[in-house]
Amino acid sequence: MRKTVLTTWETIWYVLGCIWFGASYLTKVPAKKAMQDFGLCQMTLAEQAWYIVLCIWFGMGYFAKIPTAKALSELPLVQSQGSAAYAPPR
Numbered sequence: 001m002r003k004t005v006l007t008t009w010e011t012i013w014y015v016l017g018c019i020w021f022g023a024s025y026l027t028k029v030p031a032k033k034a035m036q037d038f039g040l041c042q043m044t045l046a047e048q049a050w051y052i053v054l055c056i057w058f059g060m061g062y063f064a065k066i067p068t069a070k071a072l073s074e075l076p077l078v079q080s081q082g083s084a085a086y087a088p089p090r
Helices: 007-019 024-039 046-056 058-073 076-081
Strands: none
Touching: 007 024, 024 046, 024 058, 046 058
16 A cells, blocks of 8 residues: 555644745755656645755755655665656646
């Protein structure tokens, strides 16, 4: 069984984290960039803009992305797909 949605408490903590200066949202952006690099999702324009801002600030966005990219590179599903490009659902 694969998890596809946040639990109620995960949603509550995420919202509270976003209220506190957008900390949860800005923490999510580098992870989503890593997933986009592996062809697993597409970032929104706002996420792309915030990623650039995070990278300008001492490379924080890039360095925050690296652990997620490493974890993704070790997933069997990602390894079996190779470097297939992301195709958004129609």
